[in-house]
Amino acid sequence: MNILYLLIPLGLGMVALMVWAFFWAVKRGQFDDLQSPAVQILLDDDTRPVRNDRNPRDA
Amino acid sequence: MTTPPSELCFHCGNAVASGSAFAVCIDGTSHPVCCGGCEAAANLIVGQGLERFYEFRTAADQMPRYSRRNWPVYDRQEALRRYTRLRRDGERELSLQIEGMHCAACAWLIENSIRQLEGITDIQVNASSARAEVRFDPARVPLSRVLERIHTLGYQPQPLTFSAGGPVWMTERRTALKRLAVAGFGMMQVMTYAVSLYAGAMDGIAPDLAQLLRFVSLVVATPVVLYAAQPFFTAAWRGLRMRTLGMDLPVALSIGAAYVWSIWATLRGRGAVYFDSAVMFTFFLLLGRYIEMSMRHGFGLHHDAIARLLPESVMRISGLQAERVIPDELCSGDRVRILPGERVPADGEILSGRTDIDESMLTGESMPRPRAPGDSVIAGTLNLTGAVEVRIARVGQDSTLAAVSRLLERARASRPHVADVADRVAAWFVGGVLLLALLVGVYWLHADAARAFPTVLAVLVVTCPCALSLATPAALAAGTTRLAGLGLLVTRGRALEALARADRIVFDKTGTLTRGQPQVEEVRLLSGRATREQCIAAAAALERHSEHPIARAFDGAAAAAVIDVRSSPGRGVEGRVGETIHRIGRADYVHEICASQCAAALPEDARSRVFLGDVDGLLAEFVLKDGLRDDAVVAVQRLRALGLEPCIASGDRAPVVAEVARQLGGVPALGDMRAGDKVAFVRSLQDQGHIVAMVGDGVNDAPVLAGADVSVAIGSGTDLAKVSADVVLLGEALAPLGVGVETARRCMGVIRQNIGWAVLYNATAVPLAASGWLQPWMAAIGMSASSLLVVLNATRLLAERPPPGLTAVDPPANHAPRIAPA
Numbered sequence: 001m002n003i004l005y006l007l008i009p010l011g012l013g014m015v016a017l018m019v020w021a022f023f024w025a026v027k028r029g030q031f032d033d034l035q036s037p038a039v040q041i042l043l044d045d046d047t048r049p050v051r052n053d054r055n056p057r058d059a
Numbered sequence: 060m061t062t063p064p065s066e067l068c069f070h071c072g073n074a075v076a077s078g079s080a081f082a083v084c085i086d087g088t089s090h091p092v093c094c095g096g097c098e099a100a101a102n103l104i105v106g107q108g109l110e111r112f113y114e115f116r117t118a119a120d121q122m123p124r125y126s127r128r129n130w131p132v133y134d135r136q137e138a139l140r141r142y143t144r145l146r147r148d149g150e151r152e153l154s155l156q157i158e159g160m161h162c163a164a165c166a167w168l169i170e171n172s173i174r175q176l177e178g179i180t181d182i183q184v185n186a187s188s189a190r191a192e193v194r195f196d197p198a199r200v201p202l203s204r205v206l207e208r209i210h211t212l213g214y215q216p217q218p219l220t221f222s223a224g225g226p227v228w229m230t231e232r233r234t235a236l237k238r239l240a241v242a243g244f245g246m247m248q249v250m251t252y253a254v255s256l257y258a259g260a261m262d263g264i265a266p267d268l269a270q271l272l273r274f275v276s277l278v279v280a281t282p283v284v285l286y287a288a289q290p291f292f293t294a295a296w297r298g299l300r301m302r303t304l305g306m307d308l309p310v311a312l313s314i315g316a317a318y319v320w321s322i323w324a325t326l327r328g329r330g331a332v333y334f335d336s337a338v339m340f341t342f343f344l345l346l347g348r349y350i351e352m353s354m355r356h357g358f359g360l361h362h363d364a365i366a367r368l369l370p371e372s373v374m375r376i377s378g379l380q381a382e383r384v385i386p387d388e389l390c391s392g393d394r395v396r397i398l399p400g401e402r403v404p405a406d407g408e409i410l411s412g413r414t415d416i417d418e419s420m421l422t423g424e425s426m427p428r429p430r431a432p433g434d435s436v437i438a439g440t441l442n443l444t445g446a447v448e449v450r451i452a453r454v455g456q457d458s459t460l461a462a463v464s465r466l467l468e469r470a471r472a473s474r475p476h477v478a479d480v481a482d483r484v485a486a487w488f489v490g491g492v493l494l495l496a497l498l499v500g501v502y503w504l505h506a507d508a509a510r511a512f513p514t515v516l517a518v519l520v521v522t523c524p525c526a527l528s529l530a531t532p533a534a535l536a537a538g539t540t541r542l543a544g545l546g547l548l549v550t551r552g553r554a555l556e557a558l559a560r561a562d563r564i565v566f567d568k569t570g571t572l573t574r575g576q577p578q579v580e581e582v583r584l585l586s587g588r589a590t591r592e593q594c595i596a597a598a599a600a601l602e603r604h605s606e607h608p609i610a611r612a613f614d615g616a617a618a619a620a621v622i623d624v625r626s627s628p629g630r631g632v633e634g635r636v637g638e639t640i641h642r643i644g645r646a647d648y649v650h651e652i653c654a655s656q657c658a659a660a661l662p663e664d665a666r667s668r669v670f671l672g673d674v675d676g677l678l679a680e681f682v683l684k685d686g687l688r689d690d691a692v693v694a695v696q697r698l699r700a701l702g703l704e705p706c707i708a709s710g711d712r713a714p715v716v717a718e719v720a721r722q723l724g725g726v727p728a729l730g731d732m733r734a735g736d737k738v739a740f741v742r743s744l745q746d747q748g749h750i751v752a753m754v755g756d757g758v759n760d761a762p763v764l765a766g767a768d769v770s771v772a773i774g775s776g777t778d779l780a781k782v783s784a785d786v787v788l789l790g791e792a793l794a795p796l797g798v799g800v801e802t803a804r805r806c807m808g809v810i811r812q813n814i815g816w817a818v819l820y821n822a823t824a825v826p827l828a829a830s831g832w833l834q835p836w837m838a839a840i841g842m843s844a845s846s847l848l849v850v851l852n853a854t855r856l857l858a859e860r861p862p863p864g865l866t867a868v869d870p871p872a873n874h875a876p877r878i879a880p881a
Binding site: 004005008009011012015018019022023026027029031032033 | 183185186229232233236237240241244245247248251252268271272275278279
């Protein structure tokens with residue numbers, strides 16, 4: 001059972017890591033908007049938006 | 060003149076008059092749009108390569124309204140200082156509230172469109188809160204340019220006064236998430252160790268290994284107790300200082316006692332530890348609170364509502380000079396000129412000029428009021444007819460608008476009855492629990508001192524008000540979720556209880572039972588020169604260039620093409636439709652262009668009638684009326700069948716209110732009520748022992764809404780009312796109200812079952828715990844199992860289907876043309 005003396009502190013370290021990662025994600029605003037990211041993945045694609053001046057009011 | 064509609068606008072979904080000159084070209088295909096505003100928005104979107112927006116949006120956009128906006132005022136140093144924050148790298152940060160967003164695609168569109176501007180470093184649009192955070196370089200892109208671009212896309216941006224650390228609700232939510240995570244991760248770990256320890260206690264375990272497990276449990280439990288459970292300790296302490304026994308006290312006591320006792324046991328190296336009970340307890344309670352908080356925050360309910368009633372700029376006059384400033388710069392004593400169509404920036408007194416002021420947002424009065432020199436004007440109201448000079452008397456926190464919102468705060472804080480009763484019951488319950496624990500402790504100290512602490516702890520944990528503080532929110536959350544599916548958004552958990560028990564329902568008339576905006580009720584042709592459809596098309600085209608509330612009556616009708624538009628605020632609009640100049644507006648205004656003096660001694664009741672004419676005379680007369688909502692009669696009948704007696708209390712004139720009451724089948728009705736009268740009326744009903752539900756929409760309703768036992772706001776109403784309401788009806792239909800009441804009652808039924816179960820559980824578990832039969836871990840498992848049962852019971856609410864014939868959420872009303880059939 002001596003392996004537990006290694007495994008338990010190891011587990012503690014992993015928990016600390018998970019908590020840190022979660023805090024980091026919260027701080028970066030990852031949980032602020034749970035609605036739009038689900039749709040944004042459908043919208044974003046590889047084609048870069050083309051910039052042109054078809055609209056004179058906006059040039 | 061043009062012919063009847065044939066197609067729908069590509070951008071906003073309204074009807075397009077065939078032959079319309081407006082169109083947008085995508086990949087070589089031309090799509091028709093209804094007006095210049097939609098054309099500008101669609102062209103901007105397509106021109107930037109963002110046309111995929113149209114594939115992914117979930118609802119058609121609102122038609123952009125032409126409005127005179129003075130964006131350059133935001134480039135003043137004062138505006139920059141007030142709304143933005145200077146970063147160390149010289150860039151500025153800005154928060155915007157964006158009106159008109161309806162789905163995630165809108166957020167995508169705004170982000171991608173703004174990002175293409177020079178000088179924008181970053182933009183994040185949050186679809187749930189309708190807020191945008193922008194980082195930009197003011198030297199390369201003026202603030203006005205950003206706002207104007209968003210406006211052109213068809214949204215209304217509103218810069219928010221900069222506050223450090225972001226909005227309060229966001230901080231609150233982030234902190235709650237962090238606490239929940241600490242408690243959750245901690246619980247997983249400690250439970251693992253606890254199971255090993257329990258198993259070891261039965262099957263034998265090496266003493267040093269047991270000590271290691273205890274010590275590690277201590278390490279993991281410490282942040283959970285000190286950080287995650289902190290709200291319970293602070294709340295309990297606050298309660299103690301105010302000399303009340305809150306629900307948090309036994310929670311804080313059991314967590315604290317279990318933790319301290321276990322530390323001592325760990326350090327001594329013998330005795331049982333109860334870290335598992337403490338940590339599990341913390342997690343479950345935090346979870347319940349988090350669910351409740353999410354419901355409270357709702358979506359879009361934290362708008363800076365007051366700021367949005369104020370104009371974005373105002374003409375300040377000093378001596379002979381006039382300059383555009385933002386309202387925040389005004390001081391009392393300043394002189395400002397307010398043009399027709401502008402909102403009043405602050406409370407003041409008219410120095411010169413005469414005008415009509417639309418005060419409906421404050422008084423509910425549907426007709427504008429005449430104002431002359433010496434009269435006072437109120438911030439947030441709309442100047443309709445004439446230019447006036449006003450001396451500012453009160454600004455910011457001193458203004459009437461701020462007072463209304465303070466009144467609201469107070470009414471909300473002193474929300475009586477139900478809350479009181481719940482708190483009193485809780486105090487008795489808590490007192491009883493503490494007394495019981497004390498008695499048990501004293502008894503066991505004499506009988507068997509070693510078993511005293513575990514027994515007391517078991518009693519505290521077993522009687523943990525879990526059923527009351529978690530099982531009730533679980534049922535409420537399930538009920539709320541289901542109601543949201545029906546188009547009823549509950550913003551406060553307590554609202555469901557009051558909704559279930561309500562036996563009186565008070566409607567405000569304007570905008571609640573009625574649509575709150577005029578509809579064309581009748582079209583009378585005054586000459587044979589144009590058909591009905593042609594007249595409507597011309598009127599709709601012209602009125603799109605007007606900001607007068609009456610102009611909204613023509614939204615949704617197919618519009619003809621119009622050029623050379625000139626607007627005379629308060630009088631009407633002129634423009635070239637087809638070959639000839641047309642005018643729409645008051646009779647005298649339209650008459651001015653008639654070559655021949657038309658024979659017309661028409662009644663000068665211009666406010667509910669609009670005339671259309673061209674150079675040859677009058678063409679048509681539109682009779683406008685604020686009509687009942689389509690389902691108002693059915694909804695009221697249904698509520699009656701459910702035992703809710705309806706009545707109307709409105710700020711509108713008594714005859715108008717009486718007419719609405721008659722159409723609804725003889726509902727008791729009171730007219731000419733000011734906000735104070737309504738509060739008194741609601742209170743008198745409450746004094747007679749009735750539970751009152753109040754349905755309203757105006758800002759003037761806000762104090763009344765807050766004073767009622769449960770308040771409902773119509774989603775299309777003003778936002779301040781939304782913020783104060785317990786329940787928000789999304790969409791325009793009233794029918795979900797009845798279903799909402801039924802669901803609320805079923806939800807209360809589930810809560811009663813849950814509480815019944817909890818009482819039964821306590822009644823059996825407490826004697827067991829007190830007699831020392833239950834170990835704290837058994838108590839914790841029993842408590843968790845009972846919670847689980849209660850939560851599963853609550854989920855039954857989710858599964859039930861809506862009754863046949865009721866669709867979930869009604870489609871937005873701006874799709875149906877609002878012109879009544881001839």
